[in-house]
Amino acid sequence: MSEHQEEFAIRVRDLVVGFGRQTVLDHLSLDVRRGEILGLVGASGGGKSVLMRTIIGLIPRRGGTIEVMGEPIGGRTRGAATAWGILFQQGALFSSLTVRQNVQFPLRENLVLSPELMDEIAIAKLEMVGLRAQDADKYPAELSGGMTKRVALARALALDPPILFLDEPTSGLDPIAAGDFDALIRTLQKTLGLTVFMVTHDLASLTTVCDRVAALADGKIVAIGPMRELLQSEHPWVRAYFHGKRSQMLQHEMR
Ligand SMILES: Nc1ncnc2c1ncn2[C@@H]1O[C@H](COP(=O)(O)OP(=O)(O)OP(=O)(O)O)[C@@H](O)[C@H]1O
Numbered sequence: 170m171s172e173h174q175e176e177f178a179i180r181v182r183d184l185v186v187g188f189g190r191q192t193v194l195d196h197l198s199l200d201v202r203r204g205e206i207l208g209l210v211g212a213s214g215g216g217k218s219v220l221m222r223t224i225i226g227l228i229p230r231r232g233g234t235i236e237v238m239g240e241p242i243g244g245r246t247r248g249a250a251t252a253w254g255i256l257f258q259q260g261a262l263f264s265s266l267t268v269r270q271n272v273q274f275p276l277r278e279n280l281v282l283s284p285e286l287m288d289e290i291a292i293a294k295l296e297m298v299g300l301r302a303q304d305a306d307k308y309p310a311e312l313s314g315g316m317t318k319r320v321a322l323a324r325a326l327a328l329d330p331p332i333l334f335l336d337e338p339t340s341g342l343d344p345i346a347a348g349d350f351d352a353l354i355r356t357l358q359k360t361l362g363l364t365v366f367m368v369t370h371d372l373a374s375l376t377t378v379c380d381r382v383a384a385l386a387d388g389k390i391v392a393i394g395p396m397r398e399l400l401q402s403e404h405p406w407v408r409a410y411f412h413g414k415r416s417q418m419l420q421h422e423m424r
């Protein structure tokens with residue numbers, strides 16, 4: 170094992186991804202350190218979800234290399250996906266399955282366990298994300314938005330993954346619920362030693378939970394560092410994004 174593998178959970182080099190004539194990611198490179206919470210920002214349609222899905226192995230790439238926890242991700246592998254902790258942007262739960270069955274889904278897909286053990290794990294994961302055992306028999310339609318996100322998170326944690334991929338986990342939540350969710354991510358990262366790769370538009374998340382923030386523009390990572398450094402970036406898109414009206418207050422707070 171090389172030094173890099175010790176230090177980095179994810180290494181992306183010269184990644185090229187496109188669809189038809191469209192190039193979405195254009196020689197993109199990015200390192201995610203072990204144990205950090207990395208926030209990814211970028212324009213809508215800029216390729217954030219595509220980057221996440223490519224790292225996971227769900228989208229084939231045209232060029233470049235990707236390593237996750239020291240293992241190269243094959244250009245066309247799809248198999249690994251269920252073993253990672255993933256909360257998709259359209260992270261719908263299976264509506265015909267109960268909360269318990271949703272959390273157990275990755276276990277059923279990947280392991281052979283007794284029903285008793287599966288139940289124990291499901292309850293433990295639900296408690297880990299701040300839900301109660303009695304929520305286990307509810308159906309997704311009976312949950313609030315915040316609870317739905319927590320169940321999706323419990324499902325993502327089912328297989329004790331070393332890395333958690335979150336695509337806009339707090340979108341659609343009110344600021345208090347979003348803040349609670351952020352605090353939960355931070356707690357899980359600390360207690361489980363997780364590496365977290367989080368796509369987010371949420372400025373509060375970026376300033377309070379992320380160790381570093383990466384900005385995606387023109388198919389590349391154009392700035393990466395602690396939020397403080399991103400606020401100093403000279404890159405036109407990054408400046409426009411963080412120095413817009415809505416972020417003036419936050420910016421002020423950071424000084
Ligand atoms: N499976 C696909 N087939 C064809 N084009 C796709 C596919 N997935 C994404 N794209 C295109 O890739 C580009 C990047 O999409 P992506 O979903 O990564 O944006 P995003 O940065 O996550 O945006 P948002 O902030 O709105 O979620 C878009 O132009 C999109 O239409």
Ligand SMILES: [Mg+2]
Pocket residue numbers: 217218219258336
């Ligand atoms: Mg997206």
